[in-house]
Amino acid sequence: MYPTMSGVEIESYRDRFVRHLSQTVPGRKEFVVAEARGCTVTTADGRSYLDMTSGIGVANVGHCHPRVVEAIQAQAARYAHVNVYGRFVVPEQVELVERLTGAAGAGFDMAYLTSSGAESTECAMKLARKHTGRPKFVAFERAYHGRTLGALSVSWREEWRAPFEPLLDEVMFVPYDSLTAAAAAVDDRTAAVIVEPIQGEGGIRVPSDDFLPGLRELCDATGALLIVDEVQGGMGRSGRWFAHQHTDVRPDIITMAKAVGGGLPLGAVLASAELFATFVDPPLSHLTTMGGNPVACAAGIAAFDVIADGLLDRVVEAGEYLRTGLAALCDEFAGLLVDVRGRGLWCAIELSVDANPVVARMQQLGVLVGSVLNQSGTVRIMPPLVISDAEIDTFVGVLRTVLGEVAS
Ligand SMILES: Cc1ncc(COP(=O)(O)O)c(C=O)c1O
Known part of the structure; x- marks a missing residue:
């Protein structure tokens, strides 16, 4: 049974939350969370919402999946943390990484475990720079790879980069899905091309079939590495383990986070043993205390x-x-709903009107959806992968009601 609260308690938490937790989004918080199970989030005042966001791509197996809960409880009862990454053997890390590298396929022998997506991006960028000895990155318009300084340098939206400049200076942004533009940018100073196989925060954009293979060719021709960011698209979201597996391209580096920890903070960078050898010379070229936490x-x-x-x-x-x-x-x-796109349970709808009132109205009617960072007018739909047809019907029904209201 979820913990209900009185109206006074709820308002108190709402107030204390904004007073004591540094906010980067202004305004009143929507609700106080009590419980989440499967595709349902329940609030402290007893309302239930159908979660079509998965906590932004985290709860791929649903909230509080019984097998995940049991694993967390068992591991927490044994040990949660014993040393900084790399000194002792942690069997849970071995078990996880063997699964991830197996899913990634030939050439992926190893992983470096992190705690978040931005940290995975940082690790991949350092790996590419050190291995190639080159300074430059090629990234894409509408890309999002995280908010730390290196990751921000390869994330597209100018208004979020400008206040923090100078960032890494040798970064070129080119239009997503344009091989001509990429060909003009990738050269023998390029350490890596970093690309989302389907752009998440860019609006769930699926590129043309020849885009990733073309980038692979450009990298091969110039000696640059291909980093594929699977932070949002990995762990089955698109219907394959990794979204780039809809092509036969083999990246040099894959970054992961979000759903990889089953709801706990965890990230991974996958590559070959040869690439990772670069971090051992000198020893400790990369380090994290909490990356690969055994409970996660x-x-x-x-x-x-x-x-x-x-x-x-x-x-x-x-x-x-x-x-x-x-x-x-x-x-x-x-005319109102102008585009539907995506792959697997990773979709977006494009509206000809501001998406925010639609998102807010759907929430009033019990469905959680969200927008994306780098494309206005887009509603992101990424439910837990365990969603039932009946829950999909509920979602489509509520969307129909809201679009009907907007249309009239
Ligand atoms: C494609 C992609 N890469 C990296 C990140 C950054 O992940 P995190 O928020 O865990 O730092 C995100 C987050 O939304 C993402 O969508």
């Missing part, structure tokens, strides 16, 4: 195994069901 790894193993037990096929099926429902709304509300 235990949760990650359980989450991985839930997905491995047939969930990828279900993501493809549920994704098609979802997009069929959305396509029908496109016909019904032509």
Whole structure:
């Protein structure tokens, strides 16, 4: 049973939250969380919401999946943390990394474990710079790779970069999905091209089939490394373990975070043993205290195994069901709902009006959706991968109601 609170307690938490937790978004907080299970988030005043955000791509196996909860409890009862990364053998790290590298395929022998997506980006950028001895990165318009200084340097939106400049100076942004532009930018000073296989914060943009293969060729021709950011797209979100696996491209480096920890803070950078050898010379060239935390790894193993037990096929099926429902709304509300795109359970709808009132109204009607950082007018739809057809019907029904209200 979730912990309900009185109205006075709720207002007190709301007030103390904004007073004591540094906020980067102004305004009144929407609700006080009490519990989350599967695809449902319940508030302290007893309201339930259908979660079509997965906590922004984290709860891929649903909130509080019983196998994940059990793994966390068992590991927490044994040990939570014993040393800084790299001195002792932590079996949970081995178990997790063998699963991740196995899913990534040939050439991925190793992982460096982190605690977040931005940290994975930093690790990948350092690895690329040190291995190639080159200074430059090529990134893409509307890209998002995190908010730390290195990651910010390769994240696109100018208004969030400008106040923190100078950032890394040798970064070139080129239009996503343009091989011509990429070809003009990638050269023998380029350490790496960093790319999302489907752009998440850019609006769930699926590139043309030849885009990633073309980038691979450019990297091969110039000696640059190809970093594929799977922080949002990994762990089955698109219907494959990794979103780049819809092509036959093999990146040099894969970054992961979000869903990899089954809801706990965890990230991973996957590459070859040869690439990672660069961090041993000199020793300690890269370091983290909490990366690969054993409890997070235990949760990650359980989450991985839930997905491995047939969930990828279900993501493809549920994704098609979802997009069929959305396509029908496109016909019904032509001119208002102007685009539906995505892959697996990673979708976006594009509206011809401001998306924020639509998102807010859906929440009033019990459905959580969100916007994306680098594309206005876009509503992101990324539910837990365990969502049922009945829950998809509920979502589509509420969206139909709200679009009907907007249209009239
Ligand atoms: C593609 C991508 N890379 C990196 C990040 C940064 O991850 P984190 O917020 O864990 O630092 C995000 C976060 O949304 C992301 O979507």
